[in-house]
Amino acid sequence: MTEISAKPTDSRRPLHSGIRDVAREAGVSIATVSRAFNKPEFVNAETREKVFDAAQRLRYIPDGAARSLSSQKSFRVGAVIPTMNDSIFARFIESLQRRLGDIGYALLVGIDRFDSELELKEVRSLIESGVDALVLCGAQRAEETYELLRSRRLPYLITHVQTSGAEQISVGYDNLTGAARATDYLLDLGHRVIGVIDYPPTRNDRAALRRAGVEQALAGRGLELPPERCVDRTFSIEDGRVGLRMLLAQDPAPTAVFCGNDILAVGALFEAQAQGIVVPERLSIIGYDDMELAGQVTPPLTTVHVPTGEMGARAAEVLSLMLAGKPAPSATRVDTNLIIRGTTGPAPGHPAGGR
Numbered sequence: 001m002t003e004i005s006a007k008p009t010d011s012r013r014p015l016h017s018g019i020r021d022v023a024r025e026a027g028v029s030i031a032t033v034s035r036a037f038n039k040p041e042f043v044n045a046e047t048r049e050k051v052f053d054a055a056q057r058l059r060y061i062p063d064g065a066a067r068s069l070s071s072q073k074s075f076r077v078g079a080v081i082p083t084m085n086d087s088i089f090a091r092f093i094e095s096l097q098r099r100l101g102d103i104g105y106a107l108l109v110g111i112d113r114f115d116s117e118l119e120l121k122e123v124r125s126l127i128e129s130g131v132d133a134l135v136l137c138g139a140q141r142a143e144e145t146y147e148l149l150r151s152r153r154l155p156y157l158i159t160h161v162q163t164s165g166a167e168q169i170s171v172g173y174d175n176l177t178g179a180a181r182a183t184d185y186l187l188d189l190g191h192r193v194i195g196v197i198d199y200p201p202t203r204n205d206r207a208a209l210r211r212a213g214v215e216q217a218l219a220g221r222g223l224e225l226p227p228e229r230c231v232d233r234t235f236s237i238e239d240g241r242v243g244l245r246m247l248l249a250q251d252p253a254p255t256a257v258f259c260g261n262d263i264l265a266v267g268a269l270f271e272a273q274a275q276g277i278v279v280p281e282r283l284s285i286i287g288y289d290d291m292e293l294a295g296q297v298t299p300p301l302t303t304v305h306v307p308t309g310e311m312g313a314r315a316a317e318v319l320s321l322m323l324a325g326k327p328a329p330s331a332t333r334v335d336t337n338l339i340i341r342g343t344t345g346p347a348p349g350h351p352a353g354g355r
């Protein structure tokens with residue numbers, strides 16, 4: 001569990017400052033400084049920013065114990081994500097932390113490595129640390145985790161997916177539609193034998209929705225997705241390479257591959273190049289996420305762009321309502337879009353395609 005602070009301090013400032021110094025520096029009253037830290041939802045954003053900036057410059061640290069006692073809040077939010085090695089999660093956390101900092105909240109982060117038991121451990125640890133709310137990735141997890149949240153009556157927000165249940169509030173994107181659009185694009189290029197490399201759908205609801213999107217698009221053209229064309233891998237370039245080898249061993253081999261994230265797609269691209277398979281003339285590859293790496297490989301990767309920075313900001317906005325006890329929208333959607341680059345082209349033998 002890691003606590004992420006908002007801004008660096010100026011080492012040239014005095015080591016100790018009081019609330020009067022902050023009020024003077026920010027040009028506001030002492031009462032306003034107190035409200036900014038104790039009840040930030042009642043202070044407008046511009047004034048909060050002035051107060052927090054002044055406090056940072058002066059190295060002012062409010063009395064956390066007194067603050068918590070007066071407000072019955074810790075002014076900390078916990079978030080549990082699968083990994084920080086993926087830039088989409090890093091961008092999400094950075095954006096979430098920045099916006100939460102604007103309303104006076106610190107962010108504590110736990111990593112579960114796509115493991116539901118480890119997620120439960122991290123959630124329990126964050127609750128024990130006294131967080132006021134939790135941010136969780138996806139809606140699929142151990143029932144024990146949900147039971148713990150219900151027993152503590154702790155507000156929590158689901159991200160990276162959209163939920164429809166009345167009990168959950170979510171900020172996320174439509175994984176099914178994003179995958180369906182990518183598959184429709186491949187079908188429009190003449191591909192009919194399409195493989196999938198993704199995280200096991202039984203362990204990841206985002207992967208299950210993406211696979212459903214591929215199946216939906218194929219069904220719209222009277223086609224099916226046989227189980228053998230779906231390779232379950234985890235999260236590494238090597239997994240992408242292994243996944244493509246498994247697909248190419250089939251008869252017929254796919255002429256296009258949809259990957260559930262860009263890391264797998266880059267692995268598939270590297271494996272194709274190692275085998276002398278020209279991309280996209282002989283094989284098209286689509287990723288998901290639009291990591292920075294996607295635009296830097298050769299050829300650049302066609303992928304589904306996920307606006308993770310926007311999702312983090314929107315999540316913080318919804319959390320601010322929840323933390324203030326105000327009504328929050330049950331589902332907030334951020335839109336994905338297909339970024340067409342150099343790893344996709346017409347199917348071999350298709351008009352205007354290669355051989």
